[in-house]
Amino acid sequence: MSLYQHTAHQLRDMLRRQETTAVEITESMLERIETIEPEVKAYLTTTPELARSMARVVDQRLKQGEALPDLAGIPMGLKDNMSTKGVRTTCSSKMLENYIPPFDSTVYQRLMQQMSPLLGKLNMDEFAMGTSTENSAFFTTANPRDLQRVPGGSSGGSAAAVAAGTAIFTLGSDTGGSIRQPAAFCGVVGLKPTYGLVSRYGVVAFASSMDQVGPLTKDVTDAALVLNAIAGSDPWDTTTAQRETLDYTAFLKPDVKGMRIGLPKEYFVEGVNPEIKDRINQTVQQLAAAGAEVVEISLPHTEYALAAYYIIAPAECSSNLARFDGVRYGYRSETAPDVVTMYKESRGEGFGAEVKRRILLGTYVLSADAYETYFVQAQKVRTLITTDFQEAFQKCDVIITPTTPTTAFQKGEKVHDPQALYLSDLLTTPANMAGLPAISVPCGFDQAGLPIGLQIMGPAFGEGQILRTAYMVEQLTETGGAAR
Amino acid sequence: MSAKYETVIGLEVHAELRTKSKLFCSCSTKFGSEPNTQVCPICLGLPGTLPVLNKQAVEYAVEAGLALNCTIQKYSKFDRKNYFYPDLPKAFQNSQFDLPVALNGKVRIHVNGEDKELGITRIHLEEEAGKSVHSGDNILGSDYSSEDYNRGGIPLIEIVSEPDMRSPEEAYAYLVALKSILEYTEVSDCKMEEGSLRCDANVSLRPVGAEKFGTKVELKNLNSFRAVQKALEYEVQRQAQLLDAGETIIQETRHWDENTGKTHSMRSKEEAEDYRYFPEPDLGPLVIEQGWIDQIAARIPELPESKRRRFISEYGLPEYDADLISSSRKMAEFFEATVALFPDAKMVSNWLMGEFSRLLNVSGKELDQAAVTPELLAKLLQMLAKGTISGTVAKSVFEEVFATGKDPEAIVQEKGLAQISDTAELERIVQAIIAANPGSVTDFRNGKDKALGFLVGQVMKETKGRANPQLVNELLRKYLA
Numbered sequence: 020m021s022l023y024q025h026t027a028h029q030l031r032d033m034l035r036r037q038e039t040t041a042v043e044i045t046e047s048m049l050e051r052i053e054t055i056e057p058e059v060k061a062y063l064t065t066t067p068e069l070a071r072s073m074a075r076v077v078d079q080r081l082k083q084g085e086a087l088p089d090l091a092g093i094p095m096g097l098k099d100n101m102s103t104k105g106v107r108t109t110c111s112s113k114m115l116e117n118y119i120p121p122f123d124s125t126v127y128q129r130l131m132q133q134m135s136p137l138l139g140k141l142n143m144d145e146f147a148m149g150t151s152t153e154n155s156a157f158f159t160t161a162n163p164r165d166l167q168r169v170p171g172g173s174s175g176g177s178a179a180a181v182a183a184g185t186a187i188f189t190l191g192s193d194t195g196g197s198i199r200q201p202a203a204f205c206g207v208v209g210l211k212p213t214y215g216l217v218s219r220y221g222v223v224a225f226a227s228s229m230d231q232v233g234p235l236t237k238d239v240t241d242a243a244l245v246l247n248a249i250a251g252s253d254p255w256d257t258t259t260a261q262r263e264t265l266d267y268t269a270f271l272k273p274d275v276k277g278m279r280i281g282l283p284k285e286y287f288v289e290g291v292n293p294e295i296k297d298r299i300n301q302t303v304q305q306l307a308a309a310g311a312e313v314v315e316i317s318l319p320h321t322e323y324a325l326a327a328y329y330i331i332a333p334a335e336c337s338s339n340l341a342r343f344d345g346v347r348y349g350y351r352s353e354t355a356p357d358v359v360t361m362y363k364e365s366r367g368e369g370f371g372a373e374v375k376r377r378i379l380l381g382t383y384v385l386s387a388d389a390y391e392t393y394f395v396q397a398q399k400v401r402t403l404i405t406t407d408f409q410e411a412f413q414k415c416d417v418i419i420t421p422t423t424p425t426t427a428f429q430k431g432e433k434v435h436d437p438q439a440l441y442l443s444d445l446l447t448t449p450a451n452m453a454g455l456p457a458i459s460v461p462c463g464f465d466q467a468g469l470p471i472g473l474q475i476m477g478p479a480f481g482e483g484q485i486l487r488t489a490y491m492v493e494q495l496t497e498t499g500g501a502a503r
Numbered sequence: 504m505s506a507k508y509e510t511v512i513g514l515e516v517h518a519e520l521r522t523k524s525k526l527f528c529s530c531s532t533k534f535g536s537e538p539n540t541q542v543c544p545i546c547l548g549l550p551g552t553l554p555v556l557n558k559q560a561v562e563y564a565v566e567a568g569l570a571l572n573c574t575i576q577k578y579s580k581f582d583r584k585n586y587f588y589p590d591l592p593k594a595f596q597n598s599q600f601d602l603p604v605a606l607n608g609k610v611r612i613h614v615n616g617e618d619k620e621l622g623i624t625r626i627h628l629e630e631e632a633g634k635s636v637h638s639g640d641n642i643l644g645s646d647y648s649s650e651d652y653n654r655g656g657i658p659l660i661e662i663v664s665e666p667d668m669r670s671p672e673e674a675y676a677y678l679v680a681l682k683s684i685l686e687y688t689e690v691s692d693c694k695m696e697e698g699s700l701r702c703d704a705n706v707s708l709r710p711v712g713a714e715k716f717g718t719k720v721e722l723k724n725l726n727s728f729r730a731v732q733k734a735l736e737y738e739v740q741r742q743a744q745l746l747d748a749g750e751t752i753i754q755e756t757r758h759w760d761e762n763t764g765k766t767h768s769m770r771s772k773e774e775a776e777d778y779r780y781f782p783e784p785d786l787g788p789l790v791i792e793q794g795w796i797d798q799i800a801a802r803i804p805e806l807p808e809s810k811r812r813r814f815i816s817e818y819g820l821p822e823y824d825a826d827l828i829s830s831s832r833k834m835a836e837f838f839e840a841t842v843a844l845f846p847d848a849k850m851v852s853n854w855l856m857g858e859f860s861r862l863l864n865v866s867g868k869e870l871d872q873a874a875v876t877p878e879l880l881a882k883l884l885q886m887l888a889k890g891t892i893s894g895t896v897a898k899s900v901f902e903e904v905f906a907t908g909k910d911p912e913a914i915v916q917e918k919g920l921a922q923i924s925d926t927a928e929l930e931r932i933v934q935a936i937i938a939a940n941p942g943s944v945t946d947f948r949n950g951k952d953k954a955l956g957f958l959v960g961q962v963m964k965e966t967k968g969r970a971n972p973q974l975v976n977e978l979l980r981k982y983l984a
Contacts, residue, residue, distance in 0.1 A: 102551045115550070122544045124551060223550040228784035256553050258785060335784060338583050341594030342548050346650065358648075362587055385585070385779035394781060 022047035023184040027093045027241040030187060034081065034092050041077035041092030044187075045070045045136050048094045052138065052185045060160050061170075061180040063099050065139035066106055070094055073136035080134075089244050090133035096186040098177050099140040100147055101232070102221035103127055106137075110223050111155035112145045114343045114350045114369035124221025125253045126190055126232050133248045138186055141176030145371045146340060147197055147225040149173050150443040153434050154373045161430075162205055164469060168427040171201030171443075177235045178205035188236045188245050192222055194229045195328055196422075196447025199459035202235055203422035203472020206461045208489065209235045210242045213480045214454030215260040217246075218253035224339040226332040227258075229451040239460060239490040243267035246482060262480065270483035271490040276310035278488065281415030285321035286446055291424045294465045299421050299473055302462045305495045306419075306488070314415045318407040320400060321449060327400035328448040329441060330384050330393050336374075337381025343369065376437065405453040412478040417488050420446055422459040422472030446474060456482045460489040462496050508708040508746065510739050511716055512668035514731075516681055518691040519631065519659045519699035520563040526630045526658035527554030527597070534697050538636075538651035546656035548592035553785050556581075560658035561604070563690040564628045565791060565799045567660055568605030570688045570806060571623050571681075575796050579604045581628075581783040586776055589650050590633035598661075600780040603627035604789065610664075610684070611808050612676040613826060621677055622665030631657040654698075660690075666705065666716065671735035678702065678728045679830060683807045687832045695727055702731055707752070708742045717742075718752040722766060724759045734759040738766055810835050818848035828852055833870040840877035845884045854880065858898060862905045874908030875901075883911040895968045896920045924971045926978070929962075932970070933978045936961045947983055955979060 022030070022044050033039045049067050056062060077092035097103065100110045102120035109115045127137070144154035152160045152175025160175045162168040163183035170179040174191025178201035181189055191198040193211035202209025210233045217232045224230060234245035246267050252259040280303060287296050307313050345351035345365030352364030370378070384393035411418060424445055433439045450457040456479070459472040473492055477485040525532060528545035545552045568575050582600035608623030633655035639645035662681065668674045682700065685691045693700040702725050707717035722738060725731045737759075742752055756775075757766040805813075811829040814820045820828070829835050834855060841851045859880075863870060883904065887897045892915055900911050900920065915921055923929055936958055937944055946954035955976075962975045 100551075102549075108550075110550075118550075120544075120549065120551070122549070122552075219551075220553050221551040224785075226784075255555065257555055257787065258553075334781060338585050338595055338779070338781070341585060341587065342550070342592060344587060344589075344594060346589045347547065347592060348549070358589060382779065385781055387777050387779075390779075390781075 021051070023051040023187075025187070026237045027090060027187050027244055030093055031089050031091075031244075034077075037081075041074035041081070041136070042071065044092055045074040045094050045138075048138055048185065048187070051183075055163075055183050056185060058161060058166055059163050059179050059183045059185065060158055061141055061176040061183060061185055062096065062139040063109060063111065063142050063157060063176070064107055066137050069106070070136035070138050073131075073134060077134050077136075088133040088248070090130065090135040090248055092134065092136065093187050094136045094138050095130060096138045096141045096177065096180050096189045097127060098143050098174050098189070098191045100143060100192060100223040100225075101127055101190060102223070103137070103140065106140065108140065108223070109157075110146045111143045111157060112370065112374070113156045116156070116350065118349055120221070122221065125218035125255060126222065126249050129249050130190075135248075141174070141180055141186075141189060143176055144173035144197075145374050146223065146336070147173040147192055147194060147230075148336070148373050148377055150196070150200055150440050151428070151430075151433070152176060152201075153430065154371055156371055159430060162427045164206060165427065165467075167429055168469070169204065169430050171204030171423075171427065173197040173201075174209075174235065175201045178202050178207055178209065181205070181207045181235050181237060188234055188241055190232055190245075190249070191235050192225075192230055192232050193447075193451065194225045194231075194332060195444045195451050198233045198235060199422050199447050199457060199472065199474060200443055202459040203461075203470065203474075204427040206470030207235055207237060208239055208242045208458065208460050209233065209472075210246060210458045210482075210486075211450065211456065212246065212250065212482060213260075213456045214451075215258055216250050216262075216456070216480065216482070218249075218251075218256040218259050220253055220255035224335075226335040227339060228335060229332065229454075231451075239486060239493050240268060240271055242458065242489070243271055243486050246486075250482075260480070265483065267482060267486055270487040272487060273491055273494045274310075275306055275488060275491045278311045278417065278484070279314050279415040280306060280311050280488070281314050281316040281411055281418040283316050283318045283321070283411065283418060283420060285318050286420035290442065290445070291421055292426070292465070295421045295424070295426070295471050298463045298465070298471045299419065302473055302492055302496060303419055306491060309491065309495065316411045316414055316418065318404070318411055318449070320403040320407050323400045324404055324449045324452055325441065325445055327397040327404075328444065328452060329380070330397035331401065331452075333377040333381030334384050334394055335381070337378045337385065340370075340374065340378055345369070373437070401452045404449055408449075408453045408455060408476075408478070416477070416484050417481070418476040419488070420474045420476070422446060422474040426465050426467070426469035426471060450476050455479055456485055458485050458489050460492050462492055507711060508743055509711050509713070510669055510671075511666045511707050511709060511719075512671070512674045512735060513666035513705045514664045514668070514674060514677060515703045515705070516662045516664075516678070517659050517701040518567070518662065518685055518693060519657055520560050521689060521691055522557055522559045522563065522658055524557060525656035526557050526560050526628070527656055530656065532657045534699075536653055538649070538653060541653040542655070546592070547652060548594075554597065554783075556786060556789070557658060560628060561789065561791070562799055563658075564604050564626060564660050565796060566688050566803060567662070567685060567690045568608065568626050569796070569800050570684050570803055571605075571608035571610060571626065571662070573605035573608035573623060573626060575605050575791060576602065577791050577793070578602065579789045579791075581786045581789065582780045583783050585779045588632065589648065590635050590652075590655065592633065592652060592655060596630060596632065597783055597786075598629035599627035604791070610677060610680050612673060612680050613822070614670075614673055614676045616822070619673065621667040621673075624663045624665050626660050626662050628658060628660055631655060631659055666707075671732045671739065674704065674735055675728055675732040678731060680807070682728075683830045683832075687804055687806055701725075704731055704735055706735055706738050706742070708739065708746060718754050720752065720754070721756045722759055723756060723769065726761065730759060730761060733764065734766060737764060741766065804832070807832070807835070814838075814848075818842060820848055820852055824849070824852040824856065827856055831870070837870060837877055841880050841884075844878060844881035845888075847884070847888065850884060850888070851880070854884065854901075858901055859905075862902065866905075873905055875905045876908070879904050879908065879911060886911065886915065890924065890971065891915070891921055893922050893968055893970075893972065896922070920969060922971050923966055923969050924974060926974065929970060929974055929978055932962055932965055933975065933982055936965065937979075937982055944983060955983075
């Protein structure tokens, strides 16, 4: 087995036992990137020298007998919407094609403190808007399970890199499912933490009230390790919660006795592939056999979630993306004769179709005539969805659903049908609306051999219990730990 | 202005807060630095940056609210005001829309001997934009514009008044009162010339006795309190003429041109922008607990209105003096400190409003930049009151004290400026002057009283102003009799 095929915790243990070195691990990754990246195309930018120099520091310190953090020497990649000082951060947009941030995002800083080598920046749907990575202004990433299929999105590059073994772990961001859906499509673990658990500072905003950064990993243990590294309040992001630090690996016990698992009927509806529903139900039965208690629950306002999401997220994005005006940085149309024309041309040429579609939607729902009927209504729906969850969590400890209505679809299959693409978010957006933690963990394959993702949602800051449930799913379905 | 219409005015005042750092980042707020030297990723709105609210700015806003008799809102929030402009790096301004930090205040003004209470609708916190510097004289005549973001993100409060003012004069008095309160509490520098205090005015006319407001016009580019008054006076006339001619007023924004003394239309209501306000998701609600409000309230100094009343009752100052002296906190404090040492309050106020103010004006100094202290002024006034020096000498000694901070007694001593009240010495001088001016002597004796003045002047000249003028008069009359 090559080094790139291991999980982070395996490599950590190997480093501690001096069975390998950080430089060897990094070189193995860089070699893997060279071999397979032309097919997968997960990376927009690679940073081999940054990775090598960090790996050398790790080896030096290890040689001196220093005790290092868990992720020291474990190479990773970042979604290209996380600011990296001196390394271009494009958001897969022509608008930021040559933008080099002068500061680091908090999550990258925390991974640097872990001494985790940065391999590069990963492809995504432009400004994190999309579910297939086909909205990247540069190229589409392939699903390593089937190169003709999409890896999901918007963190498609992040999921594909983990699945392809071109990163041991990655970070993605999730506004409506952008970590969980690609994780499900690529057969990896993807965790969206509770809103406010992980700092958003330096992560280019899409919809500020829902964006959250989280790990994509090969197994649940790695997800807990990466969460340990990135979670915690940040003085630069006042929406982060002040809470005591937890060791999330402490929750990982193969024991679900007495755990109450809620199954919401609204998530097993028509439109969700029966094969997926069956696979989820089978897994739930396995959990029940292991001692969990299964509870039928209802989240009655689920059917309004997607519509409300597609009002709130575009509204916030229309404001967040207004700063890309060509005045200070980013793409600027050079031919415009005056400022207003420059705005129009720069934004018209710099943004892709989906981004423009959402800016238009968002601008409309915030306009004086539409505000009450759309934006305010959507906020009310958001409150109802949050209340649904609060009531549900009186009856259960975690909620299990499919992550996606379908498995990975073909490239080009839905590219001209935005509404069909929006439906991919059907089962994931409610957790963002309510700010709750949710994880997608592989639980098997469909007949075409494509991975199926099982979603576990928990109450606010209930990362511990969803990780534990996911860990059990991993044990029962034997899906963890592999780069296949 | 015709008596047919009643003028209705409301003002929106923007005051930059005196914080050391900006509203959402730690950049300096210092005025006048090189362009774009006080900026960071946050106030430049670089992608991924987030705001961190400046606690001091909130305290200043609360303090201003309390000083203006507002109710502080325990729960308020920030919103985004969205619009495109090159000086606005995020393309939205963080402001407070429907839940501002303070509501329902009032300010007392005194115009033409009448007292009036004016309402304040609200005070909200927001951030400044940067500054566009056009290559030409104005935006239209420019090939290009440069942006300076030093100012971008400086905290300010917007104070919105009720439409309670009934004349441009009242608007002026309101601004003076407001500025005075903001200066007393030290929440703002209130320097209009540096733009740290700005004002927009809304004005409409309605037939006398009508209840319904007329169509209002908003005036912009008002760069001084006098400009506010003048622009309003012009606008009141313009609207009255239109109404007299049977025309209707258009709801619009008009630009005041200081050079022509006229307003001209900038944009109509239809062209007004839709700012698409919505709650700022990057900042939680602003929750202000009573304990915090109490702490802030405890440090508010005695305010001008209370000082004014006390100066009248406690020191017997005329209203005019009390108004003037109390409008500046520094002046009021100087006044009280001087009176504590030299109890003739009216004399102190005369000197503060007279010589002291004149010298401040001439030198362009702020009160606390002058070398003179209440102790020095009190000493000088004591010498004057005792007759040790004459009024003329007092003025020239004060000039020196003002500039150098030297003890006035020492100056008088060194320069031998003490008044000559020694009869024997003055008799000698008076006799010499009489001997030297026989013409004037004859004139006086022929009944020309003016000649006496000339002779007094000669004596004063001879003594370099040190002669006791009353004594000189007596002696001259005695020897000419």
